[in-house]
Amino acid sequence: MSQALDEVKIGGLGSSRQRVEDARFIRGRGNYIDDLKLPGMLHMEILRSPLAHARIISIDTSAAWAIPGVRLVLTGEMAAQRNLAWMPTLSYDTQAVLATDKVRFQGQEVACVVADDPYIAKDACEAIVVEYEPLPVIVNPIQSLAPDAPLIRDDKEGQTDNVCYRWEVGDKQGTDRAFAQADHISRLKLHYPRSHPSPIECCGSVADYNAATGKLTVYMTTQAPHIIRAAVALVAELPEHMIRIVSPDLGGGFGNKVPVYPGYVCSILGSILTGKPVKWIEDNFGNLISTGFGRDMYLDSELALRKDGKILAVRFHADTDQGAFFSDAQPSKFKIGLVHSAFACYDIPVGHITARGAYTNKAPGGVAYRCSFRVTEAMFFQERMIQAAAADLGMDQAQFRRINLRRADDFPARTPFGFLVDSGQYHKCLQLGLDAIGYEDFKREQAQARSRGRRLGIGISTMTEPLGAGNSREYDILGIKMFDSAELRVHPTGKAILRTGAKTQGQGHETTWAQIVSHELGIPADDVIVEEGDTDTAPFGMGTYASRSTPVAGAAVSMVARKVRAKARKLAAHLLEVSEEDIEWELGRFYVRGAARRGVTIQECAMAAYTNMPDGMEPGLENNAYYDPPNLTWPFACYIATVEVDPETGVWDVLRVVAVDDCGVRINPMIVEGQIMGGLAEAYAMANMQFMTYDADGNMIGANYIDYLLPTAWETPGFELHEVVTPCPHHPIGAKGVGECAAVGGPAAFVNAVMNALEDTGVRNIDMPVLPDRVWQAIQTGRDVSGAPPVRQD
Ligand code: MCN
Ligand code: CUM
Secondary structure (H helix, E strand, O other), X not given: OOOOOOOOOOOOOOOOOOOOOHHHHOOOOOOXXXXXXXXXXXXXXXXXXXXXXXXXXXXXXXXXXXXXXXXXXXXXXXXXXXOOOEEEOOXXXXXXXXXXXXXXOOOOEEEEXXXXXXXXXXXXXXXXXXXXXXXXXXXXXXXXXXXXXXXXXXXXXXXXXXXXXXXXXXXXXXXXXXXXXXXXXXXEEEEEOOEOOOOOOOOEEEEEEEOOOOEEEEEEOOOOHHHHHHHHHHHOOOOHHHEEEEOOOOOOOOOOOOOOOHHHHHHHHHHHHHOOOEEEXXXXXXXXXXXXXXXXXXXXXXXXXXXXXXXXXXXXXXXXXXXXXXXXXXXXXXXXOOHHXXXXXXXXXXXXXXXXXXXXXXXXXXXXXXXXXXXHHHHHHHHHHHHHHHHHHOOOHHHHXXXXXXXXXXXXXXXXXXXXXXXXXXXXXXXXXXXXXXXXXXXXXXXXXXXXXXXXXXXXXEEEOOEOOXXXXXXXXXXXXXXXXXXXXXXXXXXXEEEEOOOOOOOOHHHHHHHHHHHHXXXXXXXXXXXXXXXXXXXXXXXXXXXXXXXXXXXXXXXXXXXXXXXXXXXXXXXXXXXXXXXXXXXXXXXXXXXXXXXXXXXXXXXXXXXXXXXXXXXXXXXXXXXXXXXXXXXEEEEEEEEEEOOOOOOEEEEEEEEXXXXXXXXXXXXXXXXXXXXXXXXXXXXXXXXXXXXXXXXXXXXXOOOOOOOOOOOOOOOEEEEOOOOOOXXXXXXXXXXXXXXXXXXXXXXXXHHHHOHHHOOOOEOOOOOHHXXXXXXXXXXXXXXXXXXXXX
């Protein structure tokens, strides 16, 4: 008779175990960067440029130096003496650490002060006198790519225009041929506005260079500590083993904490020069004006359609506004991230994409904000194009998707842009969503309401998202291959510590990784402690972004636990005095085949590994695993929103939101649902209220939370969640990533719903955010609000 443990009871797969990290977070006992206080620690503040584009004539720091308590005033010139005025970015560009020649965006770092306390440092920044000569300002790609545009990156040898990259993928000739045969061509121009990840905690660092030992320890808000260590080793020319990067508790990341920011580098330089630990804590203003912007992409697209609704081909061109420096992280082969994952869930024979990045006088943009390398833009464009095409053909939007979505027996399949999609039940997800929202009933209700002058709308968004880069053959950042790792040590009493190369920012890795160990070994999840983020102790990994943790590090956790189980099996054979071939496993226990009562627990094996191992066996019960995934994971989602638009005011209210997510096997269903709800809240905000705009002089409108809106519980609608489970065929426990799906697929559901409500007005598109004045204007004029760069006048 089986004596296997009950997996859900011990906190294994499928258990909605409470988040262990919350025990400290909700009691105010987290250890965030600003909680850290080192003996003798100094404080750093950054002076930022008030102008968007200007030549620096002079910088006078004498008054700042004269303030008591000031220890260091650092300028670009001084950084240049150490070869640190510029740093390489994660996209093979360069970025100014402190400006020397010009400032290229409002908020750019010009100087910094290190002082005894943060207030002195702030006062001293204000005492620095910088003389600027203003230059013409460029705030969008249309200005930037105009023939007479002033050159922004005159620091770069050979750069004669403002093009930052060009990129192309697909089959141009084949696509042209397919378009020539189309019955109808559906066109759409869109802009995905610049947005900000807005984690609760801004960026910050405490750099501690010890001149006696030569060791540099940097505590910092990073989602990818090992990449930072490698980058510091290369940029600061310090030996890698003398660098320790520690990422403590993070108050959210959402992609904001992937890039390397000048503030980090300045605090390191500050510590080296003063010989003391130096703390830099970015304020909300600094965070909103200078770091981590997502999107800002323009799309010009066409779908070739057959009368019966079949999509024959897709082509589009994307222009991205990269700001002054190309500093987003993305796999080095793909200049515009994974935008070419667009249409991966549809069966489209051929396609062609061209893309161009433009430098502008804005803060570096293009950082993935809850987005697997620009997949958010890809899926938004895709689903807007799909809806517009259905409307153009006069076809029902659900039926149009049914005709074109890949079928469950159509895997594996190559997309026209080279991805291998390996699994999915797209039609089942769509149908579940339609049933849940009551699609046919809603359409009847909509028609009745219309006859009474009310405008109801329903929007669908279906998408599959490539999550979990690598494989290492195709994906690398600065040449470092994208795999990940886990290390597991089981102590004599059967308790364990697990470390991975990922870095949680609130996703709950401390909870879910223990559940994977529990599933593989039968050790209760409560007996496994999880640690991430310290490069001196964690195995090398590429960090957490692009929802890669479960697909890659999570797989490594499974694999290392299996290695440990393999050794435990040998110990069990020894303890039970039978040969290994006669040993069977059930959760938490090995037993003798044919004599199930004779068995030993995993804990007994752990003890034996230290007290009673067979002759010749290496003591201990621990191992590590590096995991290079064979493919990306392909979660699928169907999001459906219903809205009512008030034609008098342009205001739209959400009636219902239904979400069907297929992220494969769910490790912790409660955490997955939390991820989906959080993502939908962000999606709603992007569709409804958020954008970063600039005026014609490059002044950023929105460097505060009065102009840049975060949704609160008050305006965020409720979400109805459903699931389909298609296990990932290559992941050891069948899981796929999920952390970004709802933020990626959600926005189009809301926008499509509003557009559906306006279908009879002739308006085909209103760019996000779908603000009431835009809706009102579109209804009044019958014209799109489309593809134009927003420049604020107010
Ligand atoms: N999970 C699960 N079962 C699955 C898939 C995931 O139980 N089949 C769990 C995971 O174990 C993990 C969480 O769900 O605890 C998210 O897993 P995954 O999809 O692997 O994503 P990552 O852990 O790599 O997180 C990154 C992703 C990204 S890129 C952004 S941006 C984002 C997001 O997560 N930032 C977040 N969600 C966030 N949530 C919080 N609270 N804070 C952020 O900064
Ligand atoms: Cu894409 S934002 Mo997240 O990848 O950290």
